[in-house]
Amino acid sequence: MHLHHHHHLLFPSLLVVFLILAGGNHASPWEPETPTAPVPEPSPAPPSSSPTQDPVYEYMDPTLPPLLPTQNPKCSVLVLRHDFAHTVGAPPVNANYTPPPECPAPWSRVVLEFSASASGRQKDRIAAVWLNGAEILRTTTPRPMSAGVYWRVRKDVTRYTALLRRSPEGHQSHLISMMLENSNETLHGVYSVNISLHFYRGALCQSGCITPNKLEEDIKETKLEPVLSAHPAIKGFYREPADLIIPISNSDSRRGFWFKVENETEVQTTMVVAPNNTYRAVLEVYVSHHGDDEYWYSNPLRANGPTSWPQDRKKNNMSNNNNNLESSKANGSFRQVVATIDGRYVGSAIPFPVIYPGSVNPFFWAPVAAIGAYDHPSYDFDLTPFVGLLLDGQPHEFGLTVRDCQSYWLVSANLHLWLDAWSDVVEGALVRYKVPPLRLNRQADWKEQEGKSEIEGQVIIRFSGWVSSTKGNVSTSVRHKIKFKSHIEAEEKGDVTNVEMELKARTNIRIEKEDVVVGRVVVDTEAPLTMATVSSNGGGDSRFHKTKLTHALLETRSVAENKGARFSAVADRQESEGSVLMEEGVAMWGSGDTKSIYKFRDDKGCYLRTVNMVGGKVKEDDATVSCATVAAAAAVAES
Ligand SMILES: *[C@@H]1O[C@H](CO)[C@@H](O)[C@H](O)[C@H]1NC(C)=O
Ligand SMILES: *[C@@H]1O[C@H](CO)[C@@H](O)[C@H](O)[C@H]1NC(C)=O
Ligand SMILES: *[C@@H]1O[C@H](CO)[C@@H](O)[C@H](O)[C@H]1NC(C)=O
Ligand SMILES: *[C@@H]1O[C@H](CO)[C@@H](O)[C@H](O)[C@H]1NC(C)=O
Ligand SMILES: *[C@@H]1O[C@H](CO)[C@@H](O)[C@H](O)[C@H]1NC(C)=O
Ligand SMILES: *[C@@H]1O[C@H](CO)[C@@H](O)[C@H](O)[C@H]1NC(C)=O
Ligand SMILES: CC(=O)N[C@H]1CO[C@H](CO)[C@@H](O)[C@@H]1O
Numbered sequence: 220m221h222l223h224h225h226h227h228l229l230f231p232s233l234l235v236v237f238l239i240l241a242g243g244n245h246a247s248p249w250e251p252e253t254p255t256a257p258v259p260e261p262s263p264a265p266p267s268s269s270p271t272q273d274p275v276y277e278y279m280d281p282t283l284p285p286l287l288p289t290q291n292p293k294c295s296v297l298v299l300r301h302d303f304a305h306t307v308g309a310p311p312v313n314a315n316y317t318p319p320p321e322c323p324a325p326w327s328r329v330v331l332e333f334s335a336s337a338s339g340r341q342k343d344r345i346a347a348v349w350l351n352g353a354e355i356l357r358t359t360t361p362r363p364m365s366a367g368v369y370w371r372v373r374k375d376v377t378r379y380t381a382l383l384r385r386s387p388e389g390h391q392s393h394l395i396s397m398m399l400e401n402s403n404e405t406l407h408g409v410y411s412v413n414i415s416l417h418f419y420r421g422a423l424c425q426s427g428c429i430t431p432n433k434l435e436e437d438i439k440e441t442k443l444e445p446v447l448s449a450h451p452a453i454k455g456f457y458r459e460p461a462d463l464i465i466p467i468s469n470s471d472s473r474r475g476f477w478f479k480v481e482n483e484t485e486v487q488t489t490m491v492v493a494p495n496n497t498y499r500a501v502l503e504v505y506v507s508h509h510g511d512d513e514y515w516y517s518n519p520l521r522a523n524g525p526t527s528w529p530q531d532r533k534k535n536n537m538s539n540n541n542n543n544l545e546s547s548k549a550n551g552s553f554r555q556v557v558a559t560i561d562g563r564y565v566g567s568a569i570p571f572p573v574i575y576p577g578s579v580n581p582f583f584w585a586p587v588a589a590i591g592a593y594d595h596p597s598y599d600f601d602l603t604p605f606v607g608l609l610l611d612g613q614p615h616e617f618g619l620t621v622r623d624c625q626s627y628w629l630v631s632a633n634l635h636l637w638l639d640a641w642s643d644v645v646e647g648a649l650v651r652y653k654v655p656p657l658r659l660n661r662q663a664d665w666k667e668q669e670g671k672s673e674i675e676g677q678v679i680i681r682f683s684g685w686v687s688s689t690k691g692n693v694s695t696s697v698r699h700k701i702k703f704k705s706h707i708e709a710e711e712k713g714d715v716t717n718v719e720m721e722l723k724a725r726t727n728i729r730i731e732k733e734d735v736v737v738g739r740v741v742v743d744t745e746a747p748l749t750m751a752t753v754s755s756n757g758g759g760d761s762r763f764h765k766t767k768l769t770h771a772l773l774e775t776r777s778v779a780e781n782k783g784a785r786f787s788a789v790a791d792r793q794e795s796e797g798s799v800l801m802e803e804g805v806a807m808w809g810s811g812d813t814k815s816i817y818k819f820r821d822d823k824g825c826y827l828r829t830v831n832m833v834g835g836k837v838k839e840d841d842a843t844v845s846c847a848t849v850a851a852a853a854a855v856a857e858s
Pocket of ligand 7: 520551623624
């Protein structure tokens with residue numbers, strides 16, 4: 220089957236498959252201290268601006284199609300509608316959300332649909348959506364180069380059922396909030412946003428599920444027993460939605476529920492009292508990087524390293540290469556978001572370097588967003604081994620920090636707790652805790668603006684604990700391996716730069732009951748990035764940058780539980796090439812080609828989408844659910 224994509228396609232056969240990186244978030248973060256340059260940015264090719272301002276031009280994040288069952292959602296509710304015109308410094312916009320009485324929980328799926336349009340040219344902005352202070356979507360807006368731009372993000376939010384349903388205390392109404400700081404003063408674009416929730420009940424994969432050609436064999440070979448598919452993220456940690464979700468977020472929400480982290484010594488904390496009948500815990504962390512760390516993945520290791528990154532010129536107002544101004548954007552190209560309980564390390568992740576729609580070369584990302592830009596990945600830490608420490612009825616301090624960070628990061632987390640309905644008191648203990656520090660080998664060799672920086676490190680972390688509830692005495696062992704390598708090089712007085720990053724992480728979770736293994740979860744993640752830039756004088760104060768960039772997010776998950784096993788694999792890759800003329804940090808002119816290849820495979824089926832954008836125009840947009848095609852594409856990619 221070969222399908223051509225026009226906006227949104229329904230894939231009845233993929234009913235149960237969800238977006239892992241559903242839409243996109245965008246927006247170059249609002250930088251209050253950087254005045255928006257008055258210079259209009261000519262659009263290279265795309266949309267002729269529409270005088271009627273009707274949404275006519277779709278920006279997209281070509282990932283897995285969201286769950287679109289042949290059956291319609293049981294209920295759909297528009298929960299928030301707002302025009303973000305001049306919202307700098309304003310608190311989040313709030314609306315009451317009432318769980319739909321005509322389709323009460325439980326739901327087989329809940330899908331959040333974020334649809335937005337821009338009335339004109341605008342910068343990209345960071346935004347988030349919270350439900351009762353718990354984050355459910357971190358997103359960036361695109362960087363619309365004309366009026367009429369619209370886009371959609373659809374995300375499986377079933378894991379937030381505890382926040383979406385009627386609360387046990389009987390409160391009918393919940394608070395949904397959204398933050399998007401926009402300024403329509405210099406660029407006049409107003410962002411109009413609608414947020415809806417779609418509730419599904421009943422089996423989502425009835426008779427119409429795909430019978431993939433090649434997959435049958437795979438299933439036999441690996442003795443996998445196919446079961447109902449779900450969003451890959453849910454497979455690993457949220458097979459059943461939690462009973463209670465406690466936000467680890469800013470209780471002073473005037474500037475949003477997220478915490479702003481300015482430096483590595485700053486630990487943001489929330490006190491939490493866990494119910495005495497908690498038997499499982501997962502911490503889900505959302506992060507985004509801004510300001511001096513917008514390009515952390517390409518930051519050199521010393522303050523007066525290369526200054527040719529376009530963004531440095533913006534801040535430092537450099538018109539030529541020979542001034543040896545200090546770059547504020549040093550500190551190396553390594554960041555690690557770390558979660559603690561009472562000061563003790565309980566989990567960490569090296570964040571996937573999301574490239575914002577205004578970053579590197581804005582013409583790369585219009586109309587196709589960079590990986591994760593419209594729906595930032597979140598990071599899950601299984602805290603079940605620590606549950607025993609939380610069962611004393613006392614408040615415990617949950618902390619979030621970003622190692623080696625510079626100003627600023629926006630961080631928040633959700634503590635998902637599963638409660639034993641049959642018991643008032645659960646017991647548990649942490650048994651093993653081996654958490655060596657992630658030691659980094661840092662090397663820098665710079666002479667003026669030429670040289671190189673290297674950072675390398677790896678660590679294996681292990682902890683385990685038991686929790687005894689009416690579900691039995693269950694031991695959970697977590698093994699987390701992180702491997703990181705980054706190389707940054709500059710030649711020709713900083714005019715030629717090369718950035719390479721490799722990030723690999725593997726989480727193994729083993730669940731045992733009476734010394735018998737009853738479950739296993741393995742999540743493998745890889746995030747390679749390469750970026751090569753050649754800069755030259757563009758005339759006057761401008762600089763001309765030619766960039767070639769490749770990046771990818773690869774993730775495989777497998778879950779074995781009782782007699783069932785499931786797996787999923789996502790490979791989301793992009794290759795971009797193009798030029799941009801920057802003047803005082805503003806893209807004056809440019810062009811970009813981006814090829815996106817998104818591959819998904821699980822025990823139920825496959826999906827491949829290829830979008831080829833040339834000079835800002837989509838030249839090819841193909842999707843297929845043929846596993847043979849996906850396998851062939853995989854073979855090509857790996858050769
Ligand atoms: C928001 O919803 C309203 C009412 O359904 C519709 O007219 C408008 O076009 C929607 N806007 C966007 C950006 O989807
Ligand atoms: C910004 O948007 C608001 C609300 O739509 C409007 O009243 C105001 O005139 C706009 N400002 C500019 C400079 O366009
Ligand atoms: C870190 O940031 C906090 C909050 O802005 C500030 O109070 C503190 O002085 C900073 N620490 C360092 C070492 O810069
Ligand atoms: C950058 O420097 C030039 C020349 O020194 C000056 O005219 C311009 O106003 C400066 N721009 C900013 C944004 O500081
Ligand atoms: C939870 O357990 C602790 C310690 O056993 C006890 O002090 C506390 O009262 C219990 N809390 C509730 C709500 O039962
Ligand atoms: C649960 O099992 C662990 C060993 O796996 C044991 O040390 C602990 O005492 C058991 N707890 C209970 C309440 O039986
Ligand atoms: C690795 C590194 O260079 N870390 C530095 C980051 O910046 C802070 C202060 O801004 C320094 O204290 C760290 O040593």
